[in-house]
Amino acid sequence: MARAAVLERLSRRPPLRWHTATVRDVVVESPRARTLVLDMPEWAGHRAGQHVDVRLTAEDGYQAQRSYSVASAPELDALELTIELVADGEVSPYLVHELRPGDQLELRGPIGGHFTWSVPDGGPLLLLAGGSGLVPLMSMLRHRAARASDVPARLLASVRSPEDRLYGAELETLEPRAGLHIAWTYTRSPPPGWDGWARRVDADMLAELGPGPDERPLIFVCGPTAFVEHVATLLVDAGHDPGAIRAERFGPTGG
Amino acid sequence: MIWRMTPISRGFRGRREPEAETGRLPPGQYLTRDFPVLSAGPTPRTPLDEWSLTVHGAVDEARSWTWEEFLALPMETFTVDIHCVTKWSKLDTSWTGVSVDVLLEGAGPGGDYVEAWCDGGYTTNLPLEDVTDGKAWVVHEFGGEPLEPEHGGPARLLVPHLYFWKSAKWLRGLTITLDDEPGFWESVGYHNYGDPWREQRYWSD
């Protein structure tokens, strides 16, 4: 019967349960950010752009939970999360400063099918990152590289200063491959001798960056809520189809 | 509740302050020194010349105050502890406001319940006896400073003996009612009364 078939297929879908992940390594990305390289036997894979929920439990049972975007490509054998220190945060100081290889975290996911991109989705891709909003977009670019895809892609990453840059060296090695263009803008202090953009994202910057609306890019914007609202408004004002813009808002903090 | 198999996060404490004040924290609460901002929606920004506070409903005489009239009411400054259902508590918070008893003076309330209603559409419900006899205020200052919009300014209800979702932000009126109507959070799983000392957080409590 139709109903039994539906219920049977649903029962085969992995439930969204908490699993224990073990820290394999903690990598310094910047003075305020670390990448946690995690092993989780039950991890079923993810699509670039998705996130996980992380839960910490103190000795007395107190729990705190936060969401973090998966930084790694789906093709990687480990799961990587990049955590940036949130001013006066409750969880990020622990993950950035305290966590060591061998420690365990509880993880749930992957979560979220809307803010995802896979090579078969095509392009051209326009990726706009505010601060740590670069993390899920990096997963997309790593996936693109792992598939040796030449879907045209442009990344604009807005950070305050050079020490806030994530994945700087890796992006430099990725860029020469076909069809990828990386641009940075510094909103507080650019590096010495910098002749690129040194201001908040604005209409002129987006026009110079491209692609224009006529190319019908798939657009992903991620970062603090204020950054996302500002950039999304600029994109719509520039004529981009609002339906082509996918956003992920990180809340008031950061970048 | 944590299960036997829940891994403990070595060295994690969270943002909690050490609990030096035993007896002042209701069960399940943690002490905090900051003031978390929680909200069901965006911060309303009603200009003061458009603001009013109303007491109406099952009353003999409805009344309403403009901002100037409100400020001219007898104000008290007092210190209380506050307890949020999301488990943070803040001790010794100082507020300035008018007692709800003053607002109800002469109104002749004819019902046993109150619905507090607010800019932005938030509501919460309380028994009338929980906002009278010195148990509740409409406050406009926190720590001697004008109440910030994100914390409910220009004025909010303050009912410290109940969980803080009952202390409705951006208060615009109190409706006296004959029947008890669940408010915003009370309609989606949160306890109808909300006594932190009996840990009445949810419907199941």
Next chain:
Amino acid sequence: MTELYTDGNDAAGLLAEFMAADPTTTRRRCQSCHAENPLAAHRAYRGAGVVLRCPACGDVAVVIGDCEGELVIEWRGAYRTRRPPQ
């Protein structure tokens, strides 16, 4: 005629299909302004629980009671999700 209805058990398969769908891609048509947007684009506010609001008009879309041991959800508007090919 009492034979015109069955009960929630009979509707369970349909309900389970809806609940199994990825919430971020599920689309909601607002009961107030009729705009249609994916839940991922709705604005989430944290109070005692969580409130999702229509990105077009700000009206309440979903209210979630994040009650330990229990979830309570009020859905407002019409929700739309693709059914997987049978």
